[in-house]
Amino acid sequence: MQQLQLTFGHLFPEIMNLYGDIGNVMVIKKRCEERGIKFNYIKLNNIHDIKKHEIDITFFGGGQDNDQMQVYNEFCSFETGVSGLSQFYKNQVESGKVFLLICGGYQMFGNYFIDGNGNRIEGLGILNINTTSLGNGSKDRNIGNIVIESTLPIHPKTLVGFENHSGQTEVFIDENLKPLGTVIAGFGNSLKTNHEGCYYKNVFGSYMHGALLPKNPHFADYLIEKALEQKYKKKIQLKALEDELELQAHAFIISEYGHK
Amino acid sequence: MVVLQLIIIYSLKLVKKIIRLFKLGSGTSLPGIIIETKFPSLITFMAKRYKTIILITGTNGKTTTLHTLTTILKNSNFSISCNLSGANILRGVATTLIDDFSLKSKRQFAVFEVEEATMPRLTSLLNANYIVITNVFRDQLDVYGEVNKTLEYMELACNNSPSAQIILNIDDPLLNKLSKRIKNEMQPYSLGRYRTKFDYEGVSETNFLESLSIQIQNIMLHSDGSTNTTLNIQGQIYTINLQLPGIYNVYNASAAITTSLLLGIPIKKILKSLESVKAVFGRGELVKITPEDRPLITLRIFLIKNPAGFSQVLQTVKSVEHEHILLALNDNTADGKDVSWIWDASIDDLKAKQITTTGKRALDMALRIKYDTKTTYSSLIVQPDLRSCIIDIISNKKLSSSTILANYTAMNNIRTILGEYTHLEPLT
Numbered sequence: 001m002q003q004l005q006l007t008f009g010h011l012f013p014e015i016m017n018l019y020g021d022i023g024n025v026m027v028i029k030k031r032c033e034e035r036g037i038k039f040n041y042i043k044l045n046n047i048h049d050i051k052k053h054e055i056d057i058t059f060f061g062g063g064q065d066n067d068q069m070q071v072y073n074e075f076c077s078f079e080t081g082v083s084g085l086s087q088f089y090k091n092q093v094e095s096g097k098v099f100l101l102i103c104g105g106y107q108m109f110g111n112y113f114i115d116g117n118g119n120r121i122e123g124l125g126i127l128n129i130n131t132t133s134l135g136n137g138s139k140d141r142n143i144g145n146i147v148i149e150s151t152l153p154i155h156p157k158t159l160v161g162f163e164n165h166s167g168q169t170e171v172f173i174d175e176n177l178k179p180l181g182t183v184i185a186g187f188g189n190s191l192k193t194n195h196e197g198c199y200y201k202n203v204f205g206s207y208m209h210g211a212l213l214p215k216n217p218h219f220a221d222y223l224i225e226k227a228l229e230q231k232y233k234k235k236i237q238l239k240a241l242e243d244e245l246e247l248q249a250h251a252f253i254i255s256e257y258g259h260k
Numbered sequence: 261m262v263v264l265q266l267i268i269i270y271s272l273k274l275v276k277k278i279i280r281l282f283k284l285g286s287g288t289s290l291p292g293i294i295i296e297t298k299f300p301s302l303i304t305f306m307a308k309r310y311k312t313i314i315l316i317t318g319t320n321g322k323t324t325t326l327h328t329l330t331t332i333l334k335n336s337n338f339s340i341s342c343n344l345s346g347a348n349i350l351r352g353v354a355t356t357l358i359d360d361f362s363l364k365s366k367r368q369f370a371v372f373e374v375e376e377a378t379m380p381r382l383t384s385l386l387n388a389n390y391i392v393i394t395n396v397f398r399d400q401l402d403v404y405g406e407v408n409k410t411l412e413y414m415e416l417a418c419n420n421s422p423s424a425q426i427i428l429n430i431d432d433p434l435l436n437k438l439s440k441r442i443k444n445e446m447q448p449y450s451l452g453r454y455r456t457k458f459d460y461e462g463v464s465e466t467n468f469l470e471s472l473s474i475q476i477q478n479i480m481l482h483s484d485g486s487t488n489t490t491l492n493i494q495g496q497i498y499t500i501n502l503q504l505p506g507i508y509n510v511y512n513a514s515a516a517i518t519t520s521l522l523l524g525i526p527i528k529k530i531l532k533s534l535e536s537v538k539a540v541f542g543r544g545e546l547v548k549i550t551p552e553d554r555p556l557i558t559l560r561i562f563l564i565k566n567p568a569g570f571s572q573v574l575q576t577v578k579s580v581e582h583e584h585i586l587l588a589l590n591d592n593t594a595d596g597k598d599v600s601w602i603w604d605a606s607i608d609d610l611k612a613k614q615i616t617t618t619g620k621r622a623l624d625m626a627l628r629i630k631y632d633t634k635t636t637y638s639s640l641i642v643q644p645d646l647r648s649c650i651i652d653i654i655s656n657k658k659l660s661s662s663t664i665l666a667n668y669t670a671m672n673n674i675r676t677i678l679g680e681y682t683h684l685e686p687l688t
Contacts (some may be wrong), residue, residue: 022426028629064408080685109264209600214627245630245642249623 005038009055011065011105012071013043019164021061021102024099025209025213028057035239037228047078047085056227057098060105062209065115065133068104072121074114077078087123093126095252096230098223099203102212104213106197107131107167111174116166128177131167139159141166145257146186146208148196148202152179161215163196164191169207171198180206185216185258196219217246264306269361276358291393293353300385303350306357307386310341315382316521317417318394318412318429318477320502320569321512322373324504325394327540328516330371336525338365348375350382376410383424390522391417391444392427392515395662396434397568418442429511431455444661447522448570449514451476456507456572473521477498477511485544485560489513493527500531505544506576508569544576549681554657559602559678561664563671570665577663582612584659585631585637587635588646588666588674589621591613595668602628610635612663617642618649619670648671650677 001212008028025041032039042053050058063071078085078128089109093099099109107113110129134141137229143164149157159181169192171179179189180197189207197206204223206212215221228236267449272291279290281326297547316326319387331344343356360367366577374382376396379629383391396410409493411434418426422444428435431450439446477497478490491498502513513534518529519637539545547559564570574619577585591597597619617625621642629635643649653662666674 015603020603023600023603023628023631026603027634030631030633066408132677162600164598177540211600211603215624215632245623245626248642249627252623 003036003038003042004037004228005253006032006224006231006234007040007042007053007056007060009042009044009050009053011058011060012074013061014045015067015070016061016063018064018067019062019103019209020211021059021209024050024059024061024102024213024220025215026102027211027217028224031217031220031224031241034241037224047074048253050088052069054060055092055097056159056231057094057100057223060099060101060108062103062105064104065117068108068113068115068121068127069119071104071108075124076232082122086126089124089126093201093203096202096226098211098227098230099126099205101203101205103165103167104125105209106207107169109203109205110169113167126203127198128172128174129169129179129203129205131169131197134168135166142168142191142207144186145253146188146196146259147254148181148186148188149184150181150219151198152180152219152222156218156220156247157181157252158184158254158258159206159208159212159216159219160250160258161206161210161212163203163207164209165207166193166242171195176200180204184254185260202230214253215246217241217243264304267413268299268302268365269358270307272358289355290356292347292353295358296351303354303357303385306328306361306371309361309366311366311368312389312523313370313372313386314372314390314392315372315379315417316392316394317374317376317379317414318392318514319376319397319566320572321394321515323540324512324543325392325515326371326373328485328513328537329392329519331537331674332520332525332530333369333371333523334517335533335536338372338432340369341367342371343373345373347618348373349378349398353378353382362683363599376413379413380420380557383417383420385483388421388424389423390427390519392519393429393435393438394407394512394515395432396438397566397567407434414438418444420427421485423520427515427522429515431511447471447473448516448615449474449527450509451510451514454479454507454510456511462584473518474514476510476514479507481506485546485576486541491517493517493521496527498527498531502534503536505539506572508572509544528683545581547548547678547682547684549654549678551654551681554655555660557654557659558661559653559664559669560661561666561674563668564605564665565667567601567604570602573665574607574610577665578609578611580611582661582663583614584653584662585610585612585615586649586653586662586664586666587615587617587625588618588619588649588664588670589619589625590619590667590670590673592669595670599624607632610636614639614641615672616640616653617647618646619666620644641647646673647677654669654681 029039074080107229109126110123110124114132114135146163148159179195183194225236341360426446428451433449475492480488487502521642545561550556622642626642
């Protein structure tokens with residue numbers, strides 16, 4: 001039987017890697033390798049690199065406001081500009097490719113982001129979301145442990161993490177664009193709503209750090225499955241791994257911080 | 261006016277004595293809190309009594325740099341006021357000033373470790389003569405929001421103190437940036453070719469070379485935790501043996517040497533004092549225990565609190581196979597509630613027979629190890645209850661050593677428990 005492979009592309013790993021997000025890379029890597037799936041890690045430091053590889057999972061992490069400005073400039077330098085880049089990614093998304101977008105990455109795949117100084121940074125418009133920062137000063141941030149209940153077909157239904165963002169994201173929910181989950185404890189997308197993150201096809205956006213995947217191995221496996229199914233055009237059943245430690249850590253967050 | 265201020269100062273000193281006398285509490289923070297909230301100008305008043313005020317700030321290295329600098333100053337027979345590491349916010353500095361206030365005598369130096377966010381306010385209340393900035397790293401993002409905020413605090417503090425000389429680590433990309441923005445007189449320090457390379461903001465070879473007061477020629481890290489350093493100071497070569505481990509401590513020593521040279525302390529005196537400095541309070545601290553029915557066990561304790569610090573400690577303990585490594589992680593308020601930073605630290609060839617994780621977030625730390633690719637161990641155990649974990653280590657007769665990496669409140673707990681078995685050096 002041919003060995004399965006997974007190509008994992010990390011967008012701007014040097015700039016947008018502020019918040020332990022590299023832990024997500026480590027988790028996908030190990031969980032693939034434990035199943036004999038070859039894990040190919042590609043650093044996409046340059047926007048032109050994205051056309052050089054067939055990427056199954058694209059990961060885009062968090063950074064500071066001025067890092068996002070820098071990334072936007074990178075977007076603009078794409079051969080067909082931001083609109084060309086947006087179209088490139090839209091095609092990928094429609095064909096079912098997997099994207100994991102955390103915090104800044106999540107915001108930049110939306111329509112726009114207004115930073116703490118009122119500057120508007122255009123996004124790629126892949127997700128129908130708008131983000132506005134509450135303003136400078138750490139008292140105006142959504143910070144803390146967060147527990148959500150997801151509508152995805154994962155078990156357990158809960159996802160746990162830590163959020164830290166001033167951006168308030170408005171998600172224009174419709175039959176295709178759904179929240180990642182309902183907030184059980186914490187803030188989520190904005191102070192005005194009770195949901196966190198969002199997903200559209202196989203694009204998953206969230207504010208959850210922690211890092212996200214170590215304590216949510218069921219979600220990590222869901223992403224791997226979706227990526228392999230898209231790649232090999234067949235149903236994938238991943239061998240179960242020994243996840244006692246991960247699920248204990250997950251349960252700890254719920255019991256300790258899972259109450260409003 | 262002066263009389264009124266003296267009345268308030270001595271009343272607060274009295275309040276503290278009364279609290280202590282009637283065992284109503286330790287009374288340590290009350291005077292500081294009252295000054296901070298009601299009489300901040302008292303800080304200005306009390307600070308004026310010092311000939312020289314030195315503030316030490318930055319993400320990592322404040323405590324060790326303070327300890328090293330005060331050792332040098334004390335060995336040169338200067339009288340000093342300094343604060344403990346736990347008292348590095350405004351009320352803590354206020355408490356130190358009040359405790360040391362005396363109408364009969366004045367001390368020459370005030371040397372304070374100051375937490376970054378406190379620098380703007382403190383520098384508006386007193387005139388610092390020297391400000392030492394060790395580095396600006398990501399630390400407790402859940403408190404500070406973003407790294408750039410920390411840099412802003414530094415810039416504000418420098419602008420508040422136009423006549424202060426700034427002693428700063430020019431290898432740090434963000435401090436390099438800061439040096440171009442501030443108008444103060446500066447005295448940079450650098451490790452030259454031994455400098456830590458940062459992944460972000462490529463730093464070109466320092467263009468401050470001529471203005472460095474010390475040039476590092478050679479660094480040798482020994483497995484016993486000591487560091488041999490050869491330096492060129494004013495054209496002369498000196499070799500010293502620091503009892504502190506790691507490159508990060510050469511940085512701390514450089515900060516202290518640079519400052520001492522500016523103060524006019526003779527080079528030989530500085531270097532002799534440096535060699536006597538031992539690792540303090542969890543910064544590579546060596547603790548030896550011989551309880552009744554067991555042979556000697558040696559514990560080496562390191563404080564970890566952010567990615568840079570954690571990575572640096574890991575560099576210091578790598579490649580040697582440890583009998584036992586204990587990783588203790590809490591997420592109390594003083595630690596920072598967010599533990600994502602453990603994923604940003606790079607582990608590079610960490611080897612142990614057994615690794616145990618403990619503390620409130622023992623499970624997170626265990627996951628960090630489980631998913632790491634550069635860690636080797638025979639067993640990984642999770643034992644969240646810190647007290648029983650430490651007791652088990654000490655009771656295990658087959659164990660002769662353990663290397664302990666702990667964050668702030670876990671460190672405090674561990675030292676308290678160890679204090680039941682042996683004498684530990686007080687905080688300074």
